[in-house]
Amino acid sequence: xxxxxxxxxxxxxxxxxxxxxxxxxxxxxxxxxxxxxxxxxxxxxxxxxxxxxxxxxxxxxxxxxxxxxxxxxxxxxxxxxxxxxxxxxxxxxxxxxxxxxxxxxxxxxxxxxxxxxxxxxxxxxxxxxxxxxxxxxxxxxxxxxxxxxxxxxxxxxxxxxxxxxxxxxxxxxxxxxxxxxxxxxxxxxxxxxxxxxxxxxxxxxxxxxxxxxxxxxxxxxxxxxxxxxxxxxxxxxxxxxxxxxxxxxxxxxxxxxxxxxxxxxxxxxxxxxxxxxxxxxxxxxxxxxxxxxxxxxxxxxxxxxxxxxxxxxxxxxxxxxxxxxxxxxxxxxxxxxxxxxxxxxxxxxxxxxxxxxxxxxxxxxxxxxxxxxxxxxxxxxxxxxxxxxxxxxxxxxxxxxxxxxxx
Amino acid sequence: xxxxxxxxxxxxxxxxxxxxxxxxxxxxxxxxxxxxxxxxxxxxxxxxxxxxxxxxxxxxxxxxxxxxxxxxxxxxxxxxxxxxxxxxxxxxxxxxxxxxxxxxxxxxxxxxxxxxxxxxxxxxxxxxxxxxxxxxxxxxxxxxxxxxxxxxxxxxxxxxxxxxxxxxxxxxxxxxxxxxxxxxxxxxxxxxxxxxxxxxxxxxxxxxxxxxxxxxxxxxxxxxxxxxxxxxxxxxxxxxxxxxxxxxxxxxxxxxxxxxxx
Numbered sequence: 001x002x003x004x005x006x007x008x009x010x011x012x013x014x015x016x017x018x019x020x021x022x023x024x025x026x027x028x029x030x031x032x033x034x035x036x037x038x039x040x041x042x043x044x045x046x047x048x049x050x051x052x053x054x055x056x057x058x059x060x061x062x063x064x065x066x067x068x069x070x071x072x073x074x075x076x077x078x079x080x081x082x083x084x085x086x087x088x089x090x091x092x093x094x095x096x097x098x099x100x101x102x103x104x105x106x107x108x109x110x111x112x113x114x115x116x117x118x119x120x121x122x123x124x125x126x127x128x129x130x131x132x133x134x135x136x137x138x139x140x141x142x143x144x145x146x147x148x149x150x151x152x153x154x155x156x157x158x159x160x161x162x163x164x165x166x167x168x169x170x171x172x173x174x175x176x177x178x179x180x181x182x183x184x185x186x187x188x189x190x191x192x193x194x195x196x197x198x199x200x201x202x203x204x205x206x207x208x209x210x211x212x213x214x215x216x217x218x219x220x221x222x223x224x225x226x227x228x229x230x231x232x233x234x235x236x237x238x239x240x241x242x243x244x245x246x247x248x249x250x251x252x253x254x255x256x257x258x259x260x261x262x263x264x265x266x267x268x269x270x271x272x273x274x275x276x277x278x279x280x281x282x283x284x285x286x287x288x289x290x291x292x293x294x295x296x297x298x299x300x301x302x303x304x305x306x307x308x309x310x311x312x313x314x315x316x317x318x319x320x321x322x323x324x325x326x327x328x329x330x331x332x333x334x335x336x337x338x339x340x341x342x343x344x345x346x347x348x349x350x351x352x353x354x355x356x357x358x359x360x361x362x363x364x365x366x367x368x369x370x371x372x373x374x375x376x377x378x379x380x381x382x383x384x385x386x387x388x389x390x391x392x393x394x395x396x397x398x399x400x401x402x403x404x405x406x407x
Numbered sequence: 408x409x410x411x412x413x414x415x416x417x418x419x420x421x422x423x424x425x426x427x428x429x430x431x432x433x434x435x436x437x438x439x440x441x442x443x444x445x446x447x448x449x450x451x452x453x454x455x456x457x458x459x460x461x462x463x464x465x466x467x468x469x470x471x472x473x474x475x476x477x478x479x480x481x482x483x484x485x486x487x488x489x490x491x492x493x494x495x496x497x498x499x500x501x502x503x504x505x506x507x508x509x510x511x512x513x514x515x516x517x518x519x520x521x522x523x524x525x526x527x528x529x530x531x532x533x534x535x536x537x538x539x540x541x542x543x544x545x546x547x548x549x550x551x552x553x554x555x556x557x558x559x560x561x562x563x564x565x566x567x568x569x570x571x572x573x574x575x576x577x578x579x580x581x582x583x584x585x586x587x588x589x590x591x592x593x594x595x596x597x598x599x600x601x602x603x604x605x606x607x608x609x610x611x612x613x614x615x616x617x618x619x620x621x622x623x624x625x626x627x628x629x630x631x632x633x634x635x636x637x638x639x640x641x642x643x644x645x646x647x648x649x650x651x652x653x654x655x656x657x658x659x660x661x662x663x664x665x666x667x668x669x
Contacts, residue, residue, distance in 0.1 A: 321545055322517055322518065
């Protein structure tokens, strides 16, 4: 029965091909737009999420700031008043898991015939823990390396590739500026940071080695920043407050009115809010696209109403030979749903294709998720049902005598 | 036959017998198919109630062939609509096969139409996008008959009206006479107790009209109960009994004295 009715619906659709395809176009565009927009939004969100995960969770960055506000001011971190010891002291706070001082400088590295300018960072043995980073090849930095100011270097993936290509760099002596270092490990790939920088274009060395050989004597013992990793399960706002209090005490800032001479940034929070923004953007894009789907649905209703009027006589015949209201209702709803579901499936294809093109030409990552596919399919089905209901109800409510008389 | 609409339908749809043979137990009259008592119908218009049927008493027995005549506005169309279960009377009783159907809902009437009645219209009223076989099978679709049986039974009916070879042609591809014969096949496919024909020859030339009336006469000879509304005395003369309407009343009812053989 249902199959016969479906077949009739297919035939009714085929009877007015131009009209059917134009009606369908509304749904195709609507569903296509929803799929595409959700794919772009989801792509952005996933990209940010990856960066958040790559960053590690509960990360704080403590930057050196200003002691006074007079005179010419330079950027944060440019007036280093943080010491590596400040970082060590932070470990005493409940909820701080690890810390590492970081000083960095863009330096030329020379290995054999190759040379490469990269960001060289002085850190301690906890740095990779803080960053949730791993040594892919070789051994990790240990406490002894830091204490002894060993001239050992760990290369980021990109740096290693630039300097060594495919040959084995482990144990090779290279020069950073004029100072010779031995390559001790290669770091695992980390990918892009939120600002688009390649985090693998770097090299790390012990902090002590950095201050002794690569930093001017003027800055002895001072670091650019301290990275801190909070423990899971602690309230990071409280941890941040404790860190602030401790650093103020260590920097002898007693007057509550006086500003901090450092900044503490909760990086994870910043990135999570970026992810939150992306999620909101996805919703917004989806909502805007849904408007076109609704317009498509109204198109279906419009055409179905015309169709009901045109086929009044047919409805009369069907009623006369024994069709019940339910039969007529089912028939017209099936027709509306057939248009919307076919349009929905085509729209799905168009949306996926559009998403692919967007990612291909604009290099934006897009994700067509199972959720967005099933959502738009369900929505197109419901669109047909909802917008087909009124015309079908009108058709089923016809008086057989008047319908038969209709010319 | 009289049962709940749903049950009755399936039963009737699957009944193996062709149009009910005349039930002639010696000494008893054939079964009553239709009985109306004081049937009235009025329409509510802006100027108040307008009565078009002023109390019609009418009986129809199995195997009869009645033609209904009357000028426009005489109420014969309204009467036919009520007999056809397309409309309900304002007052009075209409019994179809002993069941009072004058107070049924639209859906219940639809079931009655599907099971007990067959319709033939002036304008044929075939679905233009479907072929003749699909058109003939349509009542069976609404009787929830399976696809295979629908096919068999509609082909069988098309064969009876001489259109088997045209089963897969669309209405627009065949002549008016052929369309009307297909419409008759559609009316017969559900094995109804009664076929109502409203001006069945109105759109046909006289030769084709005769063909259609010959077909009706043959079907009646085989036991089909038939009511034909017509303007044409020639057509009316083919029936066994003539009923005349005037101003909402049944004014004449008697056997056709000089029956014409088309």
